[in-house]
Each structure stands twice: as C-alpha cells, then as structure tokens.
Amino acid sequence: MTGTLTQRMDRFARHLLPLAISVVLVILSVVPVYLPGYGQIAANLVLMAVFFWSVYRPDLMAPAPVFGIGLLLDILSGMPPGMNALILVLVRSVVVTQGRVFRGKSFLVLWWGFSLVALGASLCLWLLSMGYSFVVLDPMPGVFRWALTVALFPFFAWIFVRVQNAVLQ
Amino acid sequence: MKPRTGSSVLRLAVPFKALAQRFAVLFLVLAAFGLMLLSKAETVVVERAVTTISDIAAPIMDVLSRPAASLNAAIETARDLAYLRTENERLRRENARLLAWQDAARRLADQNEALQALLDFKPDPRMNHVSARVIGDAGGAYARSMLLNAGRRDGVAKGQAVVTGDGLVGRIVAAGAWSSRVMLLTDINSRVPVTVESSRNRAILAGDNTNLPRLIFLPANAVVRPGDRIVTSGHGGIFPPGLPAGRVVAVGDSGVRIQPFVRLDRLEFVRAIGYSGVSAAIPEEGDDAEAERR
Numbered sequence: 001m002t003g004t005l006t007q008r009m010d011r012f013a014r015h016l017l018p019l020a021i022s023v024v025l026v027i028l029s030v031v032p033v034y035l036p037g038y039g040q041i042a043a044n045l046v047l048m049a050v051f052f053w054s055v056y057r058p059d060l061m062a063p064a065p066v067f068g069i070g071l072l073l074d075i076l077s078g079m080p081p082g083m084n085a086l087i088l089v090l091v092r093s094v095v096v097t098q099g100r101v102f103r104g105k106s107f108l109v110l111w112w113g114f115s116l117v118a119l120g121a122s123l124c125l126w127l128l129s130m131g132y133s134f135v136v137l138d139p140m141p142g143v144f145r146w147a148l149t150v151a152l153f154p155f156f157a158w159i160f161v162r163v164q165n166a167v168l169q
Numbered sequence: 170m171k172p173r174t175g176s177s178v179l180r181l182a183v184p185f186k187a188l189a190q191r192f193a194v195l196f197l198v199l200a201a202f203g204l205m206l207l208s209k210a211e212t213v214v215v216e217r218a219v220t221t222i223s224d225i226a227a228p229i230m231d232v233l234s235r236p237a238a239s240l241n242a243a244i245e246t247a248r249d250l251a252y253l254r255t256e257n258e259r260l261r262r263e264n265a266r267l268l269a270w271q272d273a274a275r276r277l278a279d280q281n282e283a284l285q286a287l288l289d290f291k292p293d294p295r296m297n298h299v300s301a302r303v304i305g306d307a308g309g310a311y312a313r314s315m316l317l318n319a320g321r322r323d324g325v326a327k328g329q330a331v332v333t334g335d336g337l338v339g340r341i342v343a344a345g346a347w348s349s350r351v352m353l354l355t356d357i358n359s360r361v362p363v364t365v366e367s368s369r370n371r372a373i374l375a376g377d378n379t380n381l382p383r384l385i386f387l388p389a390n391a392v393v394r395p396g397d398r399i400v401t402s403g404h405g406g407i408f409p410p411g412l413p414a415g416r417v418v419a420v421g422d423s424g425v426r427i428q429p430f431v432r433l434d435r436l437e438f439v440r441a442i443g444y445s446g447v448s449a450a451i452p453e454e455g456d457d458a459e460a461e462r463r
Contacts, residue, residue, distance in 0.1 A: 030316070031237060032436075063190065075226075078312060089194060137378065141378070
C-alpha cells in the first residue's frame with residue numbers, strides 16, 4: 001500500500017467502477033422501455049460488463065461481487081434467485097481462465113469470444129429455467145436475446161474501453 | 170534475508186490464494202443452486218429477502234423509469250394529436266352509444282337490486298383498489314412479470330388481481346412493504362379460472378409465455394367462437410368474478426387462443442384489487458379518476 005490516504009481512497013473508488021457500472025446496468029435492464037416485445041428479448045447488458053472486465057481486470061471482478069450482481073438481477077427481474085448469479089459466476093470463471101486468448105488481440109477476437117460465452121450463458125439460462133419450472137420452454141426468445149446481446153456488444157465495449165482508459169489506468 | 174523470506178511466503182501464498190478462489194467459486198455455485206431450490210420450495214426467508222431487496226431498489230427504479238415513461242407519453246400525445254379529429258368523431262359516436270347503455274344499466278341495476286332484495290341474495294363483497302406505477306418489466310426471456318411501486322403499506326397483498334381500465338393484467342405474486350411483483354396472464358405459470366361470457370362454460374386461462382394465452386380444461390361439448398369474451402369466473406376465490414380477461418382470437422389444433430384486452434407490453438399504471446365491504450353495481454362517477462391519474 002503506497003500513497004496517502006486520499007490517493008488510496010481515490011484508487012479504491014476507481015477500482016469499484018466496474019462493479020458500479022454493472023449495478024447500473026442491472027437497473028437499466030429492468031426499467032420499462034415501453035417497446036412492444038422488448039422485455040423478452042432485452043439485451044443482456046450485465047453479461048457484457050462482467051465479460052469485459054473479467055477479461056481485462058479480473059482482479060476488479062471478484063467472484064463474490066459477481067454473484068451479488070447476478071442475484072440483484074434475478075431479484076429485480078423477477079427470476080428465481082440464484083439463476084443469473086450462477087451463470088455470471090460461471091462466465092467469470094471461464095473467461096478468467098481463458099483470459100489470455102483475448103488480451104492484446106483484435107476486437108474481432110473479443111467479439112467472437114463474447115458471442116460464444118453469451119451462447120453458453122443463454123443455453124444455461126434456458127436449461128435452468130426449464131429445470132426450475134418443469135416445463136418445456138420455447139428457446140426462440142433466448143435466441144433472439146442472444147443475437148441482440150451480441151449485436152450490441154461493440155457499442156457497450158466501446159464505452160467500457162473509454163471508462164477503462166479514463167479511470168482505470 | 171528479509172526479502173528472501175518475503176518472496177518465499179509470496180510463492181506459497183499465490184497458489185493458496187488461487188485455491189481459495191477456486192473454493193469460493195465452488196461455494197458460490199452451490200449457494201446459487203441452494204437459493205434456487207429454497208425459492209422453488211417457497212421458503213419464507215428467501216421470499217422475504219427478495220421482497221426486501223426489491224423494496225430497497227424500488228425508489229431508484231421509480232425515478233429511472235420516469236424519463237422513459239415521459240418519453241412514451243410524449244410520443245403518444247403526438248400520435249393522439251395527429252388523429253384528434255377522427256378520434257373525436259369516434260368518441261362522440263361511442264358516447265351516444267354508451268349513454269344508451271348507461272340507461273339500460275341503471276334500469277337493470279334497479280331491477281337487480283329489487284330482485285336481490287326479494288331473494289335475500291348475498292351480494293359480492295366490495296372491491297377496493299390500489300393504483301400503482303410499473304417500475305420494472307423485464308421478466309427475462311422465460312418469464313413475464315412486472316414490478317410495481319406499491320406494496321403492503323399501500324394495501325397490496327399477495328394474490329390480489331391486477332387490472333387496468335381495459336381488463337385483467339395478472340396477479341400479485343410477491344408483496345414487499347413498498348413494492349410488489351405481478352405475474353402477467355401470459356406467464357407460463359399463470360392459471361386463471363374463467364368463463365366464456367356467452368355460453369357460461371368454465372375453463373382455465375393458462376399462459377405459455379406467448380402473447381396469446383390458451384384456454385384449457387374447457388368442457389368437451391363447449392362451443393367457442395372467435396370473438397367470444399372471456400371473463401374471470403371468481404372460482405378459487407382469488408379473483409373477483411366478471412373481470413374482462415380477453416377475447417377468443419383462434420380456435421384450432423393448438424387450442425383456443427385468447428388475446429388479452431390489456432396491451433401488456435405498454436403498461437404504465439395498474440390497479441391491484443382486493444375485497445372489502447359491499448359493492449355497488451354501477452361505479453360512481455369519479456371512482457376511477459384517482460386510478461387513472463395520467
């Protein structure tokens with residue numbers, strides 16, 4: 001630990017930013033937007049944040065806070081508590097162990113990796129939802145949601161990169 | 170010597186830390202499964218924790234949902250302006266037609282009251298309603314629910330029916346102190362006892378995550394035609410009888426499909442209704458004014 005108290009507090013606050021952004025994205029993704037049908041295919045913004053920072057700053061995306069973010073998403077979106085928490089913790093573990101594949105590579109590699117991870121996460125969600133309610137569910141809303149999430153990833157990644165460069169250097 | 174011991178401690182500490190983190194992940198995965206099982210079993214502690222966290226987040230979501238709501242209102246106002254003349258003409262005609270209906274309703278209400286007095290009929294209990302704003306509506310891909318900014322302190326309770334002026338929306342499945350969650354008619358777990366208005370056949374309106382819920386357990390000899398109105402039957406004691414739920418749009422191999430009267434993806438204000446006292450057959454003027462505070 002180096003630096004004065006203010007410097008340490010400053011660094012602490014900066015290091016909380018990825019988690020804070022994730023929490024904001026949780027709330028943004030459950031606020032009503034009044035677009036017909038959007039609720040079911042809404043892009044998984046939280047997954048983008050957890051994925052991005054698990055690649056670049058896994059130290060700032062510890063498993064327990066990721067679990068908490070998933071739990072908050074579950075509760076506010078009315079899903080069974082633990083479902084998104086489980087998926088996000090698994091995503092974090094997978095991405096942290098495979099982090100070297102993405103770091104320092106082109107954005108296309110990152111995007112491709114995200115699409116695979118998001119596909120796995122969607123599949124998990126579909127299977128868990130069916131296991132939870134003992135019914136066969138139509139996978140199509142999940143597929144649309146995955147496609148929209150992957151399509152919007154570059155935009156959010158661009159924001160995350162700006163934040164990363166501005167605050168976390 | 171000192172730096173050497175330091176580094177050897179570090180060399181020991183790094184794998185230890187990795188191991189601890191691996192255990193943390195394992196623990197969190199188990200905790201997630203445990204939570205899901207507990208919530209599936211409707212454990213009171215989990216339910217209470219969930220509603221408490223919703224309560225804490227509700228004020229923030231309330232504020233954040235307002236810009237989207239205002240934007241939506243502005244767009245609708247613009248759209249309304251464009252159709253002002255035709256809309257006015259339509260309302261004029263509808264008003265004339267409704268005045269005739271009002272006369273008929275008054276006459277029938279008087280007659281009904283007289284007949285009920287003759288028969289010593291036990292009237293339906295009066296319904297009181299609580300208005301609430303929708304502050305969260307992302308049920309995810311596999312569920313249909315909404316979060317409201319009213320809870321137990323406002324009189325909302327688990328099991329109450331949720332309606333708008335157009336008809337039935339769903340049912341309260343969890344009520345916190347300041348917020349509550351509605352399961353929509355279209356949710357895969359939603360089951361509402363209903364009757365077909367014209368034939369009085371009973372059935373269950375079952376959601377399946379599509380926009381058009383199905384009628385199930387309809388008697389084999391029942392005749393249902395597209396256009397028939399479906400209203401709640403009041404069986405099971407959860408919903409008041411006679412709430413309009415939807416209209417039959419398709420009768421075919423995939424079952425009888427119902428189009429809900431309420432546009433469930435554009436809801437801003439809803440009412441939760443509970444029982445209390447004795448109802449009047451015709452609502453007094455101004456009764457609904459508070460509910461539709463737009």
